[in-house]
Amino acid sequence: MTQAELGACIGMTRQTVAAIEAGKYSPTLEAAFRIAHVFGKPLDAVFQWDAS
């Protein structure tokens, strides 16, 4: 799946998807759930939080 295709599925631009992948942007909780839903994975399998 390309960034543009993922963006189209979740209502985001390709550039925003790229920013999420690069760690330059943290999506809202709803957007994070949508991304996880697209991949059919639980939320914490797609997003990890570094406490440091």
Added chain:
Amino acid sequence: MFGFVDIVRTALNIAMSFREKLSWVSLGGIAVAYGPYFFIVLALQRTPTSLGAADAAGILTAVLVLTCLMTVATIIVAITNVRDAQAPSDERDVRIAGRAVAFAYPVLLAGVFAALATLFFGANQAVLINAILAAVVLGELTRCIFEIVGYRTRG
């Protein structure tokens, strides 16, 4: 000429969202339209007792230049990537725009009050209107710059 078009096309298609490109277009348009205007105003340092046709023509010219530049540049940017141009703003675009306005609004307010304060120092109509115009331009420049910073950093 063909090489220059290729460079422009490549620059327009690098990893920038459509709205970030518009921010750059706005920044450039404001600089091109109002830079020469304020340079001329400051260089002439005229102190007319009232506004005249020349003052109105100068402001109108700057507005028309900005309008034409923005229209043409936006069309060019949109044509180079129609799909991006047609996509609605997403949450990141909205967040960056909101944050940029939050920074720009105080600049605009401060500029307007500073412009009004010039009246207490004997400023005439020409100084007042140019001071207010400068406040608006500074506010817009602030908005564009913070939008660009938002897109380039952790927006």
